[in-house]
Amino acid sequence: xxxxxxxxxxxGAPTAHCASCPIYNSAQLVKLGIDITGYDYVxxxxxxxxxxxxxxxxxxxxxxxxxxxxxxxxxxxxxxxxRFRERRYKLLDLPGxxxxxxxxxxxxxxxxxxxxxxxxxxxxxxxxxxxxxxLNLALxxxxxxxxxxxxxxxxxxxRRHGIEVDARSxxxxxxxPVVPMAARRxxxxxxxxxxxxxxxSGAYPTRPRRLPLRDxxxxxxxxxxxxxxxxxxxxxxxxxxxxxxxxxxxESIARAxxxxxxxxxxxxxxxxxxx
Amino acid sequence: xxxxxxxxxxxxxxxxxxxxxxxxxxxxxLGILPxxxxxxESRSPLGDPTAYRVRDTVIALRREQAARITxxxxx
Ligand SMILES: Nc1nc2c(ncn2[C@@H]2O[C@H](COP(=O)(O)OP(=O)(O)O)[C@@H](O)[C@H]2O)c(=O)[nH]1
Ligand SMILES: [Mg+2]
Numbered sequence: 266x267x268x269x270x271x272x273x274x275x276x277g278a279p280t281a282h283c284a285s286c287p288i289y290n291s292a293q294l295v296k297l298g299i300d301i302t303g304y305d306y307v308x309x310x311x312x313x314x315x316x317x318x319x320x321x322x323x324x325x326x327x328x329x330x331x332x333x334x335x336x337x338x339x340x341x342x343x344x345x346x347x348r349f350r351e352r353r354y355k356l357l358d359l360p361g362x363x364x365x366x367x368x369x370x371x372x373x374x375x376x377x378x379x380x381x382x383x384x385x386x387x388x389x390x391x392x393x394x395x396x397x398x399x400l401n402l403a404l405x406x407x408x409x410x411x412x413x414x415x416x417x418x419x420x421x422x423x424r425r426h427g428i429e430v431d432a433r434s435x436x437x438x439x440x441x442p443v444v445p446m447a448a449r450r451x452x453x454x455x456x457x458x459x460x461x462x463x464x465x466s467g468a469y470p471t472r473p474r475r476l477p478l479r480d481x482x483x484x485x486x487x488x489x490x491x492x493x494x495x496x497x498x499x500x501x502x503x504x505x506x507x508x509x510x511x512x513x514x515x516e517s518i519a520r521a522x523x524x525x526x527x528x529x530x531x532x533x534x535x536x537x538x539x540x
Numbered sequence: 541x542x543x544x545x546x547x548x549x550x551x552x553x554x555x556x557x558x559x560x561x562x563x564x565x566x567x568x569x570l571g572i573l574p575x576x577x578x579x580x581e582s583r584s585p586l587g588d589p590t591a592y593r594v595r596d597t598v599i600a601l602r603r604e605q606a607a608r609i610t611x612x613x614x615x
Contacts, residue, residue: 364569398595
C-alpha cells in the first residue's frame with residue numbers, strides 16, 4: 266500500500282462563520298436536519314447498496330462521526346467531518362440505492378438531499394466489478410447535479426476477477442473525475458480527497474454526461490417545459506431533469522415546484538454587511 | 541412465457557416489461573431491461589419470492605412482478 270502523503274484530519278471545534286464561506290444553502294440544509302456550523306463544504310456519499318460506501322465514509326472521517334436518523338424518517342444517517350487543504354468538509358452518508366426515481370423511502374431521502382440540500386460535491390461510490398449496474402445511479406445523480414466525483418471502488422476485487430476499468434476513459438465519458446479505489450485498504454483515499462476538493466472549489470470544471478431522450482415527442486415536451494422552469498427558478502442547475510420528472514407525473518417534484526422548495530436553494534449568498 | 545414460468549437454474553432473455561409507472565420503473569432500476577439475461581438462482585420454501593441473478597447481482601422478485609416480465613428461455 267502506498268504512503269498516505271495526504272490524509273484527512275479530524276475537524277476541530279467549530280470556528281466562526283467566514284464571510285467567504287462556500288456554503289450558501291444553509292436554510293435548506295437546516296430543514297433537512299443538517300447542522301453545517303463550522304464547515305466550509307457539504308459532501309454527500311451516494312451509491313448502490315454494498316459498494317463500500319460506509320468503508321469510504323470511515324476512511325474519510327475516521328472516528329469523527331455520529332449516527333442518527335434522517336428527520337422524520339426511520340432511515341438511519343451517518344454524518345462526520347474531515348479537514349483537507351485548510352477546508353472543513355461535512356460528510357453525509359446517503360442510503361444505498363439503485364435509483365433516485367422510485368418510491369422507496371431510502372430513494373426519496375437520497376434524492377431529496379441531493380436535489381434540495383445541494384451538496385457541494387456528491388461522491389457516487391460505484392462497484393468496479395458491477396460497473397454496468399452501478400452506472401445507472403451515477404447517471405441519475407449526474408442528471409441532478411454536476412458537482413460529482415465517482416469513487417470507483419473495489420478495484421482490488423475487480424482485478425482478482427481479471428477486470429481492469431479504464432478510469433481515464435470513464436472520466437472523459439462521464440465528464441467528472443473518476444477515482445479508482447480499494448477503500449478497505451485505504452488505496453485511492455488521497456486521490457479522492459483531492460478530487461472532492463477540486464470539484465468543491467470549482468478548480469475542476471465538470472461536464473456531466475447527460476443522456477439524450479430517444480423519443481422526439483418527449484424531447485419536444487421537455488424543450489417546451491424546461492425554459493418555463495428556468496424562468497420560475499433562475500439558476501436552477503437541473504431544470505431539464507425537473508421537467509422530465511414533471512412529465513413523468515412525479516408528485517413530490519410537482520409539490521416542490523408548487524410550494525417553492527425547489528427554488529429555495531437558489532438564492533445567492535447574503536452579502537457580508539460592511540461594518 | 542414470463543420470468544415466473546422459468547424453472548430453477550434456467551436462463552432467459554428479457555423481451556418486454558409489462559406494468560406501468562412506479563412498478564415498471566422499479567424493474568428498470570433493478571437492471572431489468574429488454575435484452576437483459578436473467579437466471580433463476582433459488583426459490584424460497586413457499587415458492588415466492590424467487591431469487592434471480594441480474595447483471596451479477598442477486599435480486600428477489602415476487603411472483604406477480606416476475607409475471608410481468610416477458611422472456612425467451614435460453615437453455
Ligand atoms: N475487497 C474490497 N472489499 C471492500 C472494499 N470496500 C469495502 N469492501 C467490503 O465490502 C463490504 C461492504 O462494504 P460497506 O462499506 O459496508 O458497503 P455499503 O453497504 O456500501 O456501506 C464490506 O465487507 C467491506 O469490507 C474494497 O475496496 N475492497
Ligand atoms: Mg453502509
